[in-house]
Amino acid sequence: MFGGELIITPVENTGFSPEDATIVGNTxxxxxxxxxxxVKGKAGEHLVVRNxxxxxxxxxxxxMIGGCVVVLGKVGRNVAAA
Incomplete structure (x- = not known):
């Protein structure tokens, strides 16, 4: 990504809670x-690498590694690892 704004949300009535589902993938x-x-939902592994x-x-x-990220829920064991 180089500039701009991206908003990712699941469609209405998906049958799952966005905060409990990974809706953007690895890397x-x-x-x-x-x-x-x-992102209205969770991100996969390796979020914002070399960001x-x-x-x-x-x-x-x-x-995740690098960047400025606000995580509203749970994170894995290596968040902000160098």
Whole structure:
């Protein structure tokens, strides 16, 4: 991602709670340089790897490196590992 704003939400009446489901996959935002991402749901493993200056809001994640991320739920064991 290079600039802009991305908002990801599941469709209405999906039959699951977005905060309990992974709706963006592994390596999401890999190498991103700027912009904002808002996810109504959880992100997969390796969120924002080699990221610089992207701002991201998610409901939970497994593993992330770098960037500015607000996680509203649970995180994995290696969050913010170097």
């Amino acid at each position: 999401c935002l890999y190498g991103s340089t700027s912009g904002q991402v808002f 610089s200056l992207v701002e991201d809001v998610v409901e939970g994640t497994g593993y």
